[in-house]
Amino acid sequence: MKGDVKGDGKADITDATLIRMNAAKLTAFSEVQSETADINGDDKVDVSDASLVQRLAAKLFY
Numbered sequence: 001m002k003g004d005v006k007g008d009g010k011a012d013i014t015d016a017t018l019i020r021m022n023a024a025k026l027t028a029f030s031e032v033q034s035e036t037a038d039i040n041g042d043d044k045v046d047v048s049d050a051s052l053v054q055r056l057a058a059k060l061f062y
């Protein structure tokens with residue numbers, strides 16, 4: 001599912017943290033993870049995607 005970069009079937013705060021780390025170039029994502037992490041579909045993984053995952057994790061939308 002979208003935002004689930006860990007691949008455990010849910011998007012949670014850990015995924016948001018991983019996306020933040022990836023956006024800050026602290027960790028590398030596979031191609032599949034990058035696609036999953038790109039929530040807003042602008043072809044890059046950045047802090048806006050991390051924020052969206054955080055909102056997903058908090059069930060604020062979707």
Ligand SMILES: [Ca+2]
Pocket residue numbers: 037038039040041042043044045046049
């Ligand atoms: Ca994005």
